[in-house]
Amino acid sequence: MRAVKWISSVIAVIVLISALVFFGNFFSKNSSSVSNTNNNKTAPATTKSNSDSKKGIQVTSKNDNSSYQTVIKDGRYLTSKARGVTASQESNTFNQVSFESGLLNFSKKHFSTSKYIFQEGQYLTADQANNWLGRQSDDNQEGLNPRDNGKFNDERNPIYLQTIEEQDFMTKEGNKLKLNGIVLGLAMNTQDTYQKEQYGADYTQDISKADRISQGQKMANEIVKRYRKINGINNDTPIYVAMYAQAKDDSLAGGSFYSWNVSKSGDSLGDWTNVDNKTVVLPVQANTEDEKSVSSKLNSSFVNFSDNIESFFPNLSSVTGQASYDGNNLQGLIVSVSTQFYSATEIESFANYIAQSAPNYLPSGVPIKIKIEASTGMQAYLIKSADSDKYKVTILGSY
Incomplete structure (x- = not known):
């Protein structure tokens, strides 16, 4: 009996050691330290406690080259120091979405996702951003x-500059990250909302295109000069500046980027490059500028898609879309479906129906996101990538 117990104890110890080795290897594959190479191979395992492994700087793994590795500090995602600081309250939430996603797309054209690591802005502090804005x-x-x-x-002198967004791009040098470039997004108002007295009525002041452009270029030059003086930013660190025109508060779509520049060294910018980006609301209204921007095929397909899902679930409030263009090329589509659903089964059935019918109407070859929302908030969303026609359905609040 003693021999049996002894053998059982030995087997239990072996099983426990094997399990610890297995899970240790599993977790090491899901978090890459800064000493890893760019091809995402994991570094040799080291003997560290859990608390020690969370200290310092690490970078995330990734599944493909369409996205960046990002920075983790002391076991937490490294957030921007000036996140959410704006000159005044942002009334059009579409602006924030299209500004941030468009800025990241701009960055990918200048900093390869396979070579650089993305870091949320760490040089402009919240106090500085408040002062500058x-x-x-x-x-x-x-x-x-x-x-x-x-x-x-x-x-009146309007508020021209609404938001400054900073993105940092890093490379690995041993166990450290080195700053290799900065991208700054400057969101410029096309209309300023103000009050004549505190808690009074809101008034609007339109800003001309010429004033927006001239004021933006002047501010961009000053911001680059200030960035060059920030500790940790070298004189030869490239600083890109992308200019964004905010949509008006009552717009059903976000704004668009209209020009960019770069300071490769020193505190001066070169010549400005115009960007032909625009965001168009679907379905388009007749006899408008948007009608000239969108192909009749896309607009009619969207109308047919809207009619189809409204016939399946008639108690919809609205179906609208935001089509993003680079020149004449469609870059992506965001569809918002406003509903009155409260039943979990209704939401699930409706979302699955959209996933089945959307490929028959909405364009292929571009990323698409479909949001299903009620007055209580978002209920579900569907997404597909540019290289697929299959939509992934996520029901919020479900298990």
Whole structure:
């Protein structure tokens, strides 16, 4: 009996050791340290405690070259220091989505996802962003927006610059990350909303295209000069600046990028390059500029898609789309479906029906996201990549 117990104990120990080795290898494959090479091979295993393994800088793994590896610090995703800082409250949420996604797409054209690591902005602090986005005044000499001239009509000095977004691009050097470039997105207002008195009515002031462009270029030059003075940014670190025109508050689509520039060294920018980006709301209205931008085939296909799902579930509030274009080339589509559903089975049935019918109507070869929303919030969403026609369905709040 003692021999049997002894043998059983030995077997149990062996099984336990094997399990620990297996899971140790499993987790090491799902988190790459900065000492790993760019082909995502994991570094040799080291004997560290769980608390030690979470200290320092690491980078995430990735499944393909369409996305960046990102930075983890002390076991947590490294977030932007100035995340969410704006000159005034953002009333059009479409602006934020198209600004951030468009800026990342711009960055991918200049910093390869296979070579560089993406890091959320770490050089501009929240306090600096607040000061820079504020009006210039005796108390805020760093304000980039013009002084308040006290007027409440078209002669008033509007808020031109709404948001600054920073993206950092890194490479590995031993156990450290080295800054190899910065991309800055500057979101410029096309319309400024203001109040004549606190808690009073909202008024709007349109900003001309010429003023937006000239003010944006002047601010971009000043921002690059300030970035060159920030500790950790070398004189020869490339700084790209992408200019974005915000859509008006009542628009059903976000804005678009219109030009970019780069400072490869020093604090001066070169010549500006125009960008022919635009976002168009579907279905398009007759006799509008959007009608000239969208092919009749895409618009009619979207209308047929909308009619199809409305006939399946008639209690829909609206179906709208945002088509993103680079020149005449469709880059992507976001569809918003507003519903009155409350039943979990209705939501699931509806989402699955859309997944089946969407490939028959919506374009192929571009990424598409379909959001199903009610007054209580988003209920489900469907996504497909550019190289697939199959939609992945996610039902929120389900198990």
